[in-house]
Amino acid sequence: MKENWFISIVKNHFRGGSFQRSENTIEREKILIFNIPFNRWILFPCAFLIHLCIGSLQGWSILNKPIDKHIYGDPTKGRAPITNYIAMTFDCLTLLIVSPWLERNDIKIGLLIGGFFYGLAQFCTAVGLYTKQIVVVYLGYGVFGGIGHAILFLIPICALQKWFPDHRGLASGLSVCGTTSGTIIFSLTTLPLFDRIGIVNSFLTFGSLYIGISFGLSWIFRLPPPEYKASLSLGIEMNQLPIDNSQQKEVAEPTPNRMTLYESLLSSSFFFILITFVLNGLTGNTINSRLTNLIQDIFNQTSKVGSIFLSICATCNVFGRVIYGVTSGKIGGKSTFIIIQSFTISTLIGMVAAIQYNNLPVFCTISFLYAVNFGGSQGIVAGYLTEKFGIENLNTLLAIVSAAWSISGVLCGFIFTAVYDSLKKSHPFNDPILYSYNIYWLFSLAFVGWILCFFTPDTRDRNYPAAPNQIFQTRLFGRVFRLIKRRGNPFELLSKTKEKEEWYNFLLKNNK
Template sequence: MKDQPYQRSEKQIENDKFLIFNIPFNRWILFPCAFLVQSSLGSINSWSVFNKPIDSYIYGDQNKGRVPNGMDAIFFLLAGPFLERNGPTKGIIVGGICLAIGHYLAAIAVNTKQILILYFGYSFFSAVGNAIIYLSPISTLIKWFPDNRGLASGVAVCSVSAGNILIAQAVLPMVHAFGLIYTFIVLGSVFRGVLLALSLVYRLPPPCDKEKAPEVIDSIDIKSSGSELKTVKSETLQNEEIVLKEPNPSNVSFFQALFSNEFRMILIIFVANEMSEHIFNSHLSNMVQDIYGKNPKTATMVVTINAAFNLFGRCFIGFLSERIGRKRTFNLLLSLSLVCFLTMTHFINNGNYNGFIAFTWIYSISYGGGFGTLPAFLSEIFRNKNIAPTHGVCMATWNLSGLIGGFVFTGIYDSLRDKGHSISDPILYNTNLYWLSAIVAFGLVVSFLIPVTVRDRKYPAVPKQILKKRLFGRIIRVIKRKRNPIEIVSKEKENEEWNNYFIQHNETLNVSIKAK
């Protein structure tokens, strides 16, 4: 299967220079548009507020059903390639229509009291809409702002949290004002109208604007990774010289990116930092009430403020990654998450409510920051054309990890309860925090090992090499041999091996050959 990127005619490219009529298009308008597009997902991500009204209407018992909403992972895998082939305008149109259909089916399900329509109809269409709408603004903003990738991705993803807060607060008043059935109809109609209108604003930048920005994946320009552009005499071609150039990362296809070691490592650190978001947040209200004896109103306040810190982390950390680099940002976030989890177990054991809440909110900044940094990181490693597909795979894996982690958390919790531990016993939650800490610690180790510069990613391995890592500017490799298994490569030897690698692979590495 070959990559089939979205292609525009010359006329389309010319038309995209204007917003409407003769009003020129300005890329900064995409920021407020991204906020509105992503905010529409608040009804999906805040679905728990619908549970009690739906269960009361269908079953007459507000604790009966608990409708799941878990198909997102499947469609995140498909949404990325769809967007790269069809562009953001068609993506937002399709996503908006699916989101509206999902809400209309929810209204039908409630009106007819057919829970299966809600299970399969709403869940299916809302999952399709959620995946496409989530990815569309992020990939588009990064392509328009290659000079501010971190800011673009941070602002785009923080809009989801803002939508969660706003719509979660609006749902119950709407139910009381219009009734549950008409609430779904109103939301579906509003989302459809707003998204169809905003789809007309979205477009891709002109082809000449792509890939202009320097890379800051490790707080350095990727082109200054220690490589030197040299002209060397060819040993195989007479009277010719070879100009050595860096490989062009833009030539990487989606499948090459997907099966690369770098992507696997990025996937690991993202899941390690974000997996507990599904698990921890869904139990935060219970922890506040069960461990510390707080009332439901206080627990709701804690959860709302926690969402605000998540929003702040998505935006601020994305911007911060522009200054310190994406890899160092993930190193910081994973370290912060590990410290928070281990410290929270101490506060839970000691019954320290204020300390627990403080570190909970700090952790919320950390996992929010992971979402804000990931798209920019993927863009700089695998280039703009692979943002949506690779980001979709990451989001799908994150959703699945949260589902699996949720089963593990519940299994441990129920097992300990069956052994006689009360709901206020710290062991119920601390045991789960320990295994979550182990995953974060593993992610932290992997984060330090990610090769981010072109030279480190493409540097050739020597026979029987087990491991290679750059530390303090020098390549250190472990080789399977009896004498001197650990080798520190000198700068001279590194440049020689790097240049020889270029010469031997001149066709695949885009080497330019000039006549002497």
């Protein structure tokens, strides 16, 4: 039967593959400049700088009133916020479309294209502000900014994952720290810059700065050579197993990226990871967007206090990305994400209690802890996906998770607003019920995500050999649990020793 043309296009687009370089290029990239050997650790500050630039998109809300005032003379016009929605839309579309292409092409070209679009976004916005045409701002920061942001977001993350197979957790956490740091810096410096040189000149400055940084760093970024491989550990002690000496040979762990990109997309592992991270993002993005409102409405604080509070939360977010990123490298992405979700649902309960009893110190403390955990979930996603599906599939899988994360956050924000507006008809704006009722349903989403975490198959579980006549297999309390079609007891719960023995025998067979 002939395959549907649409399915063929999708399969071809997500066919996987990697960029192939000539021997001369590989040799040339071993040198940084002036016969100075290239050192992979230089990529950490470079990735941080790239993400520092694109962090300005997350800080767009600080621009809404100045842009509306400049174009319409009315800071409450409400036209500028539409720019952010357009940017998020094109960011998600670009992530989905461009990610497989980035994997198959030169990383330097990707940085040049991303930097060009992100710089063009600033220049186009400056033109729109100069001519007082909001449509030009939409085209600039909305369309071009979204495209550039997506490309510049993916490349540093994937580059670090490829260069640091021995520090995947650290690379995952640090690679995304620059985004939040950029948001903090952008929020604190933009308005004073507007007052000093004007709003139009400020965007011209931003464009020149972003293009200069991305173009300048493009010659530093490079992919590791083909022989650059990860060293994986079996996680078992050979002297604990009753193995004959004749079998004492080096065996290799089955690599997760033996799954093709298309197979990874259709796997149950990716489905569970996608759903759990989306549910986490739904809760986190919605809560984050309302924190300053909570401080001002419920606890009767000024906008200045709200701004300081939000900056501290952002700092905690950065801290969480690093700490949980490193943790995931030690204990694995699944275990780390279970810890994150456990703390998340606990802090949501505490947040409701603090709101109900109007306890500002407790609310601030819980919010800071919540920000640490939300940042942690963003810090482990790249390493977690690489751990599960291999580095060659990371670009596309990370793009899909990030796109779904962003889209679901916007949709959830609309639901929150609808519930808030409905309750506001019968309650004053400072009534805790306006926020606590919303946190209740957000808590339920986070709780479902926490439950699903336990059903996400481990990398070993996906390859673990099935027993004869096996019907079902999962992991229960850290041990392999089987349902087998046989007479007598159909259930089997393997001991740790038996599991290690079966796994080692499987590895021997796998390496023949």
